[in-house]
Amino acid sequence: MAGDWLNLWREKTGRSTPADLDLVAAVQIGIATEHLHPRFVEKATGLPCVPAERTWVHPEHEWMVAHPDFLTWEGDTDTGEPDTLVEAKFTGGFQTDADLAQRYHWQVQHQLVVTGLDRAMLSILRPTGHALVRVPRREADCGRLMETLNAFWWHVANDVEPGDPLPAEAPAYETRRVVDMARHNRFAALAAELVDRRAAALAVREAEAALKALMPADARIAFVAGDEPGRGLYLARDREGRLSLRYGAPPRRALDTAEPWRPATADPSPDPSLDAVLSGGWGEGRDERY
Structure with a gap:
């Protein structure tokens, strides 16, 4: 959690206008593909995914608002009010699902704080496929977020120019380990053999490609x-x-x-x-x- 407080403060106090995103390709591609997410979410969960169609306002702080993309249900039934946020993201890069969940962690926690919901899904659409990452509400992070937002809004309410806060790291969503295999004799021996023969292996690949051509x-x-x-x-x-x-x-x-x-x-x-x-x-x- 970090940010350019000064520029945001200037926008909130009317000293500057928000950046024009009309020609930012990544933003426009995200907007153009947003309508595709419900189809993929419904296929993955078997439950409806519906547009949020409203702006939420925090019950105690009217300056805190949220604009969720979609809503769905958790579990195996769609009875009652939707209880799960769906945040739609498009990416053409090489970031993993865990990397993207970590990147958007504070944004999703903000939406959960404002709406009062306890869970969210990050719907990640790529040119190569679709993925869902479940993001639970973390009360400790929500409390930390509220402290930071209250501190920023004090500068807006009192018209005092702020400095930037110290960044707060988002929790890691990657559950797979990183393992040093140097003490595994067979693994280390095979790795050394592969490194020694890498030039020959590359030559074989090049020859195969040339033959096919x-x-x-x-x-x-x-x-x-x-x-x-x-x-x-x-x-x-x-x-x-x-x-x-x-x-x-x-x-x-x-x-x-x-x-x-x-x-x-x-x-x-x-x-x-x-x-x-x-x-x-x-x-x-x-x-x-x-």
Whole structure:
């Protein structure tokens, strides 16, 4: 919990206007995708998720307001009034669910204080999927939050310019451990072997990627038999067009219809020049400007 008290105080006392967020991409994407969250929440919980559709005001401090995104129910029934806040967030970054819950902890606690509810859900929508993180009300944090907000509002009510408060860390939501495995002999030995062979492993990955790039577009299987049994490999393309690399000989029924590869034009050398690659139809150049 931290903040730019001075700029916020200037806004609250009419000395400045709030920042214009109309062209802040992250904010606008969040607004544009907000309506999608109820669908994902309902799928995950089996309970309705409804728009909040009102502004809450704290019963004792009229300057404390909250604008929840959605409301839902906890448990297995949706009878009675909704008892759970749903805060909708969109992210395209690499933060984990636990990181985001920690980032928005104080915002969610503020909403729980104002509404009087005891639980919330953080609905996290990404381009790759959706996640729900349950955030309970923490009375100690709510008390600390109230002290901080009262201190700030004193500056507003008395028109006294504030300084910034000391930041208060949000609790960690990550429950998985970080473990030093140096004392596990087998783990440490395998790790050392992998580090020693990293260059060879990277070379294998690069060779696999290059082989797949050379797979003829109309081929179901492309192979090299190898000079000795077990030395060959082949690429196979499935019905969806996905390529897989396998070691050994291809299936016998595939060998029955195998034909030798022939280039569209004269075969360039094993290490062709750029001109030879382009003229041989192996690729095409692009003129791109950044």
